[in-house]
Amino acid sequence: MINLVPRKEIPLSLTLTTTAVAVALTLIAGAAIFGVLGYDPLAALYQFFIAPVSRGYQVADLFVKACPLIIIASGLVFSYRANVWNIGAEGQMILGAMFSGYVALYWGGMPAPLLLPAMILAGVLGGLAWAMIPAILKTRFNTNEILVSLMLTYVAVLFIDWTVRGPWRDPMSFGFPLTPMYPDAGMIARVDLPGIGRLAQLHWGVLGALVLSVAAWFILRRTMVGFQVQVMGDAPRAGRFAGFSPALVTVLVLGISGGAAGLAGMVEVSANIGQLQPNISFGYGFTAIIVAFLARLNPLGVIVAGLVVALAEMGGDAAQIAMGIPKVVTGVFKGILLFMLLAGETFNRFHVEFRLPGTAARAAATAATKESGSV
Amino acid sequence: MTGSQRPDETSPGTTLLAATGICKHFGDFTANDDVGFEIEAGEIHALLGENGAGKSTFVKMVYGLLQPDSGQIIWRGEPVTIRSPQHARELGIGMVFQHFSLFQALTVAENIALALPPGESLEDLSERVRAMSAEYGIGVDPDARIHNLSVGEQQRVEIVRCLLQDPSLLIMDEPTSVLTPQETEQLFDVLRRFSKAGVAILFISHKLEEIRSLTRRATVLRRGRNVGTVESASRSSKQLAEMMVGSSVGDIDGQDAPESEPDVLFAVRGLDRPPATPFATPLRNLSFVARAGEVLGIAGIAGNGQDELMEALTGEWTGAGQNVITINGRDITRDGPSRRRQHSIGFVPEERNGHAAVPGMSLADNALLTSHSLGEVASRGVIDSDRTRQMAAEIAGAFDVRLPQENPMASALSGGNLQKFVVGREISKQPSLFIVSQPTWGVDVGAALFIRRAMLELAESGSAVVMISQDLEEIFAISHRVAVLHDGQMSEPMVTADTTAETVGLLMGGSVPLKTAGAGDAA
Numbered sequence: 080m081i082n083l084v085p086r087k088e089i090p091l092s093l094t095l096t097t098t099a100v101a102v103a104l105t106l107i108a109g110a111a112i113f114g115v116l117g118y119d120p121l122a123a124l125y126q127f128f129i130a131p132v133s134r135g136y137q138v139a140d141l142f143v144k145a146c147p148l149i150i151i152a153s154g155l156v157f158s159y160r161a162n163v164w165n166i167g168a169e170g171q172m173i174l175g176a177m178f179s180g181y182v183a184l185y186w187g188g189m190p191a192p193l194l195l196p197a198m199i200l201a202g203v204l205g206g207l208a209w210a211m212i213p214a215i216l217k218t219r220f221n222t223n224e225i226l227v228s229l230m231l232t233y234v235a236v237l238f239i240d241w242t243v244r245g246p247w248r249d250p251m252s253f254g255f256p257l258t259p260m261y262p263d264a265g266m267i268a269r270v271d272l273p274g275i276g277r278l279a280q281l282h283w284g285v286l287g288a289l290v291l292s293v294a295a296w297f298i299l300r301r302t303m304v305g306f307q308v309q310v311m312g313d314a315p316r317a318g319r320f321a322g323f324s325p326a327l328v329t330v331l332v333l334g335i336s337g338g339a340a341g342l343a344g345m346v347e348v349s350a351n352i353g354q355l356q357p358n359i360s361f362g363y364g365f366t367a368i369i370v371a372f373l374a375r376l377n378p379l380g381v382i383v384a385g386l387v388v389a390l391a392e393m394g395g396d397a398a399q400i401a402m403g404i405p406k407v408v409t410g411v412f413k414g415i416l417l418f419m420l421l422a423g424e425t426f427n428r429f430h431v432e433f434r435l436p437g438t439a440a441r442a443a444a445t446a447a448t449k450e451s452g453s454v
Numbered sequence: 455m456t457g458s459q460r461p462d463e464t465s466p467g468t469t470l471l472a473a474t475g476i477c478k479h480f481g482d483f484t485a486n487d488d489v490g491f492e493i494e495a496g497e498i499h500a501l502l503g504e505n506g507a508g509k510s511t512f513v514k515m516v517y518g519l520l521q522p523d524s525g526q527i528i529w530r531g532e533p534v535t536i537r538s539p540q541h542a543r544e545l546g547i548g549m550v551f552q553h554f555s556l557f558q559a560l561t562v563a564e565n566i567a568l569a570l571p572p573g574e575s576l577e578d579l580s581e582r583v584r585a586m587s588a589e590y591g592i593g594v595d596p597d598a599r600i601h602n603l604s605v606g607e608q609q610r611v612e613i614v615r616c617l618l619q620d621p622s623l624l625i626m627d628e629p630t631s632v633l634t635p636q637e638t639e640q641l642f643d644v645l646r647r648f649s650k651a652g653v654a655i656l657f658i659s660h661k662l663e664e665i666r667s668l669t670r671r672a673t674v675l676r677r678g679r680n681v682g683t684v685e686s687a688s689r690s691s692k693q694l695a696e697m698m699v700g701s702s703v704g705d706i707d708g709q710d711a712p713e714s715e716p717d718v719l720f721a722v723r724g725l726d727r728p729p730a731t732p733f734a735t736p737l738r739n740l741s742f743v744a745r746a747g748e749v750l751g752i753a754g755i756a757g758n759g760q761d762e763l764m765e766a767l768t769g770e771w772t773g774a775g776q777n778v779i780t781i782n783g784r785d786i787t788r789d790g791p792s793r794r795r796q797h798s799i800g801f802v803p804e805e806r807n808g809h810a811a812v813p814g815m816s817l818a819d820n821a822l823l824t825s826h827s828l829g830e831v832a833s834r835g836v837i838d839s840d841r842t843r844q845m846a847a848e849i850a851g852a853f854d855v856r857l858p859q860e861n862p863m864a865s866a867l868s869g870g871n872l873q874k875f876v877v878g879r880e881i882s883k884q885p886s887l888f889i890v891s892q893p894t895w896g897v898d899v900g901a902a903l904f905i906r907r908a909m910l911e912l913a914e915s916g917s918a919v920v921m922i923s924q925d926l927e928e929i930f931a932i933s934h935r936v937a938v939l940h941d942g943q944m945s946e947p948m949v950t951a952d953t954t955a956e957t958v959g960l961l962m963g964g965s966v967p968l969k970t971a972g973a974g975d976a977a
Contacts, residue, residue: 084481088863303826303835310823313815314808319770320801321823322792430481 083429094375097423102387105416112411118402126401127394127412136279137393143280143351145382145389147172147343147360149288151367152374152381153295154339158332160299160376162312165333167213167228168340169364170235171206175341176348177239178205180355183265184247184258191264198265198345206341207334209235214333218326224333232364240357247355258355267350284346291339295378308332340364366392369417388413469531470495470623470654471516471547476525478511485511486522487678495622498645498655500665500686503675504698504898509658512675513625516656517549518542548616549625552632554608556600563596566615583614590617590647604963605755606637613644617653624648625656630664632756635926635959642668660698661927662691676700699899706906706931711951712748719918720744720781720799720887725774727762727942735759735942737766742937742944744887744918749909750947751933752922753958759942760804760922764891767920768801769794781887792827797887800824800880804891804922806869810876813865817846817857820864821879828883846875853878854904870901877905881912888912891922906932926955940964 109127110120132138151168158165165171179202187194213227240256249259270281299305311318311328319325348359370388374380395409471493478486486508493499503509514520516527518536526533529545536542539549556565563580570579580596587594592610600608609629616624626645630638645655645668659665665672666686673683674697681697689697720743727737737759744750754760765771767779769791778787781797791801801824803809811820822842826832831841843861850857853874858866867875873894880888893909894902910932913919922939923929929936930950937947938961945961945968961968 082480088866301837301839303832303837306819306822306826306837309815310812310819314812316805316809317812317823320768320791320803320809322769322790322795322827324790432481 082432083425084432086428086430089427094427097427098373098375098420101416101419101423104419105412108415108419109408109412112408113404116404118404123398123402123404126398126404128390130397130401131390131393139279139281141386141389141393142285143282144393145385146282146285146288146350147347147363148367148370148389149292149381149385150343150346151336151340151364152370152385153288153292153378154336155367155371156295156374156376156378156381157299157305157308158336159371160312161308161328161332162315163217163329163332164225165210165213165228165336166225166368167210167230167232167364168336168367169360169362170228170232171209171337171340172344172347172360172364173232173235173239174209175202175206175344176355176359177242177344178202178208178341179345180247180258180261180348183261183349184355187262187265194262194264195267195349198349199342202341202345203338204341206344207338209341210333210337211330214330217333218329224329228333239355239359243355243357249354256357260354261349265349266353267346280351282350284350287346289382291342292378292381295381299378304331340367366413369413369420372417372420388416391416468495469493470497470529472528473512473516474526474528476512476515476522476527478508478515478520478523484678486515489525489675489678489680491673491680492683493623493654493656495654496649496652497671498649498657498669500669500672501656501658501675502660502662502665502672502694502698504660507675507698508678509675510627511678513549513627513656513658516542517547517625543619543621546620546622547625548619548621548623550609550612550616550627550629552627552629554612556608556611558599558601560600561596562594562598562600562603562611562614565600565611566596566618569615570618582618586614586617590644590651592644604637605632605757606634606640606963609633609641610644617648621653623654623656625658627658628660629657630659630661631924634755634963635955636963638664662694665694666691674698695899706903706910708930709749709910709932709934709950711949712745712934716745716747718743719746720779720920722767722779723777725763725766725778727766727771727774730762730771735762737762737942740939740942740944742920742947744920746886746918747913747916748934749913749919749921749932751929751936751950752920752939752944753926753929753936753962754922754924754939755962756924758939758962760891760924760939762942763939764801764803764889764922767889768803795824795827798883798885799887799889800883800885802876802880802888802890802893804895806872806876807865811864811872814863816861816863817850817867817875818842818861820875821845821849824879825883849875849878849882852882853908870897873897874901874904877908881908884912884915885917887918887920889920889922892924893921894923894925894928902928926958929958930955938962938968940968943968 106124110124113120113123132141151172155165155168179198182198182201183194186197189197209231212231213224216222216227217224243258244256247258249257267282267284269277270283271277299308307318307323307328310321311323311325315325343363344359348355352359366388370381370384373384373387391409391412395406398404399406469492473489473491476486476489489512501509501513511520515522516536518538518541527536534545536545563576563583566583567576567579583594583596586592592614594607594610594614603611609632629641633641649655657669669686671683672686672694674681676698723741725737725740729736735758740763742750766774769789772788772790774787776787777785780786781799786794786797807813812823818839819842822831822837825845831838846861849855855867855871855875855878864872877890877893888909893905906928909919909921921933933950935947936950936953936958938945938958940962941964
């Protein structure tokens with residue numbers, strides 16, 4: 080018989096252990112899959128997790144790859160902590176890119192120092208506006224935010240596709256679905272340190288992402304905003320009793336997570352692409368969900384988790400190039416990882432007791448002998 | 455099948471069930487530690503103990519819901535392993551739970567048919583229910599629909615359902631906690647008739663007077679151990695209470711009639727609240743006042759509008775209109791909980807876990823829960839965590855909250871300790887009005903006494919206290935005035951010292967129409 084006994088306290092060491100075990104089991108399961116597919120498991124794992132960071136400049140690229148994941152997941156943490164399930168960060172990211180792109184392309188003539196701040200603001204507003212649709216529908220009509228935010232992602236994908244093929248297309252693009260390039264003032268610069276020079280593709284947005292996740296940690300742990308979010312997620316009735324408004328918190332966390340996703344969209348395009356195209360995200364908004372959970376919904380953990388997941392993404396490319404392993408295996412890895420993490424959560428929350436069916440009867444017999452002896 | 459064995463094997467005086475050396479652990483927690491117990495055929499036997507003493511765990515093992523880690527159960531002289539409730543029923547053990555499992559939309563007979571083996575027509579079954587009902591004076595109509603029945607009647611349906619399975623032992627888990635004094639007496643009459651007919655009854659309770667009047671013997675559990683089996687009538691309530699808690703207990707004897715009419719501090723006039731869900735109780739034209747220096751008790755059986763009233767008082771629901779709820783003459787009807795707290799009102803709702811406190815958060819965070827709008831713990835939205843920790847420690851120190859470690863999670867405290875914390879959290883702010891629902895529900899005798907004393911001290915210092923409680927003993931011990939809530943309506947408050955439990959009980963049961971208060975004021 081197996082009993083699950085709820086734990087009263089969850090020590091940090093246990094959380095770290097279950098997370099580490101989940102990652103280890105993911106690697107083992109991954110190795111087994113490679114073996115079954117006929118690849119050398121160790122070589123494949125090497126390509127996946129070591130080769131992408133075996134040179135210094137690659138480490139910088141890892142941070143670039145992790146940047147949008149860290150930004151988006153830092154926002155999603157608020158949403159999930161409040162038990163509000165924003166699954167539509169992908170769409171919010173696209174809208175952020177489009178809003179900031181509009182500023183860059185049509186208002187690009189403004190004074191150069193103002194352009195980037197204006198684009199950042201527009202990016203945040205774009206993601207926020209897209210997230211307000213599920214927020215308002217949920218607070219007004221009690222719709223399910225999971226479905227609404229997810230479905231709006233597909234609307235966003237088609238919206239940007241239509242825009243870059245239609246009204247915003249560069250007449251000089253020879254028919255390719257691309258907008259004109261952003262003005263230079265609308266691009267995020269690469270990090271260029273005196274004496275060291277450039278670090279591969281590393282750009283200032285990465286630094287912004289790290290600052291953002293530290294700020295998210297502070298807001299969540301040390302301010303009334305974060306306190307409201309956590310109380311509403313843990314015990315909504317206690318939240319109402321404390322005087323917090325469930326509707327306000329729902330709007331707030333969808334706003335924060337949507338705004339962060341929109342910011343990620345702006346950063347991604349301004350730092351790496353320089354113009355709008357049909358695909359600007361490659362699923363960062365969905366992958367960030369896994370990042371948020373791998374981080375155990377802790378904004379500081381998001382930095383580490385973002386790097387780990389970005390490594391798996393880069394590893395997918397490396398393994399495809401070096402060994403011909405299909406890139407979709409990365410998706411399998413992510414799926415297994417999320418599954419292992421959620422399974423690990425059970426061991427986090429519960430103490431597991433194993434008992435053999437025979438022990439109760441044996442113990443009863445011993446007790447009975449003791450009893451008769453004492454009489 | 456068990457019925458045929460009954461005449462010879464269950465003659466009074468023979469041991470029906472004996473348990474020896476029963477142990478049960480949940481993780482580190484020992485719920486039952488070497489418990490021994492015996493009940494004779496036809497005997498009414500009390501199992502007595504505080505909440506958490508291990509009573510429910512023990513009877514769940516007897517009923518097959520849990521398996522003991524060690525120890526032996528002997529049924530009619532044979533050692534048995536009771537594998538499941540199904541098996542228990544086959545052996546002749548029935549149980550009536552505290553919370554009923556009846557389908558509200560079905561009739562009594564249909565509900566009973568669901569629990570019995572198939573094959574009997576509803577007409578035949580209805581006939582049997584009528585016959586049994588007449589034989590024991592239970593008064594259950596097989597054709598009535600459950601949702602039209604009172605709680606007491608629903609409980610009788612559960613009892614009939616058990617009896618049709620012909621048990622020789624009937625376990626009743628705190629059956630009187632939902633009944634009025636009158637309904638309780640009726641239940642006891644029924645139980646005494648069963649006992650005469652040879653059915654043994656294991657009666658779980660912590661109400662000492664009931665145990666003394668109903669049962670022959672009482673087995674007392676304390677912290678999972680059997681501390682003795684005694685003849686119930688040979689001990690005073692105080693002696694039984696001391697066995698339960700293991701030390702001498704004090705008592706509060708009731709409050710004198712107020713000599714004057716102190717100032718009205720807080721007034722509710724003509725509060726109406728439509729039902730939020732089909733199962734909620736609407737509040738209808740409800741009025742009362744709370745006076746400085748007094749405790750107003752609001753008696754009533756659970757489900758008569760207590761939750762709805764509490765939400766309207768805390769400000770979790772604010773739809774009552776204008777000038778319905780006032781403190782010191784100021785209208786707070788539309789203010790939410792934070793604004794109401796700024797008027798020096800403290801609240802403790804009934805449910806500790808997830809309403810008054812967040813189980814998964816530290817005591818410091820739980821202290822912050824009701825003080826964040828009072829301006830000293832959060833400046834510009836940043837939490838002063840040193841201050842909240844200090845607050846939590848002060849509350850724990852002043853209200854005797856025993857902490858397993860520094861600043862633990864709320865879920866790490868026992869029920870009584872957490873209740874002392876949430877009550878202490880409000881009283882330590884010296885509110886001019888304190889509103890509490892079921893202040894001592896499910897806490898041990900010692901903690902209950904502590905909480906009641908703290909509420910009385912607060913009232914003596916000039917604050918008004920409004921206490922919603924189902925516990926009549928508690929109402930009569932500490933309230934100066936008492937009003938009764940029945941079916942969403944409230945009676946005119948009475949001076950507690952001038953009334954009796956019987957009067958209040960009749961109002962609680964709805965058998966006397968309420969003389970509602972404040973009909974004139976409402977206009």
